[in-house]
Ligand code: AOF
């Protein structure tokens with residue numbers, strides 16, 4: 001199963017909104033084939049592994065390890081469970097049941113009813129953390145991310161971008177973007193930082209959807225860096241842009257600005273995971289709404305002092321949010337703190 005997990009991760013960043021899935025076919029203590037789900041809409045992991053067998057007849061009496069319950073529905077491809085039965089697999093070891101209601105246990109039923117032994121190890125949940133969260137909790141998983149100084153500030157006073165993170169922390173934050181289907185920033189961050197919000201590495205298979213909260217988009221500046229890369233941009237606004245927009249820009253008219261309403265709307269649009277990258281007021285709104293499932297903070301060895309802008313600023317919380325024991329990592333001169341909401 002560990003090898004199947006390694007296979008599954010090869011789909012990182014390319015399978016949204018489908019899960020990452022890996023599969024390994026074994027017979028007589030030998031690995032016959034491996035496979036994974038390469039990209040949204042393409043064959044499922046089981047089918048990819050089967051395509052790597054010398055002959056499909058090798059599947060007779062074999063075991064397949066697959067990180068997620070095989071599917072039972074006619075979607076973009078026919079049901080994998082049927083294919084496994086037809087080829088004569090004798091055992092299927094799954095890493096977890098599928099929380100997506102279109103499958104939701106039917107794959108396991110289909111296999112067992114046809115005499116295939118199914119064992120569930122329940123140990124691959126982390127491969128699809130956001131996918132599982134989305135189907136179980138019926139909303140996107142929210143990760144707050146920021147870089148701050150030792151005194152908790154994100155920039156110097158005034159409307160300037162302050163470079164705090166070193167190169168290792170910067171590279172790490174690119175990885176965080178790969179793990180999320182969408183990135184959200186507020187209007188002020190958009191104006192002050194002029195961000196691209198893309199994954200810079202050339203091997204990026206797909207880019208996250210870039211979401212901007214912008215109350216009034218009538219005078220949208222199309223020369224901003226955001227619009228120089230043709231990855232999707234969604235603008236949530238009360239006032240539509242007047243200029244004609246490139247086809248990768250979508251406008252969502254959104255009169256209710258509460259984080260809960262924004263999250264509901266993004267969930268309805270199929271967003272499973274959201275990285276909230278700032279700025280301070282947007283972070284505060286999510287904290288106040290209790291909509292922080294995970295948190296990543298990069299701490300850099302600077303003191304900004306006085307009037308620098310705190311990482312989170314805005315209306316206070318009645319109750320503190322409680323987080324689990326953090327993981328601490330040194331990245332060059334920076335410290336990365338990762339944690340999740342305590343249960
Ligand atoms: C995948 N890859 O390896 C497995 C999936 O729209 P479809 O037909 O591609 O079906 C997507 C659903 O199929 C997905 O949400 C999950 O429930 C199931 N299994 N999906 O994309 C795979 N095994």
Ligand code: ZN
Nearest residue numbers: 044070071080
């Ligand atoms: Zn399938």
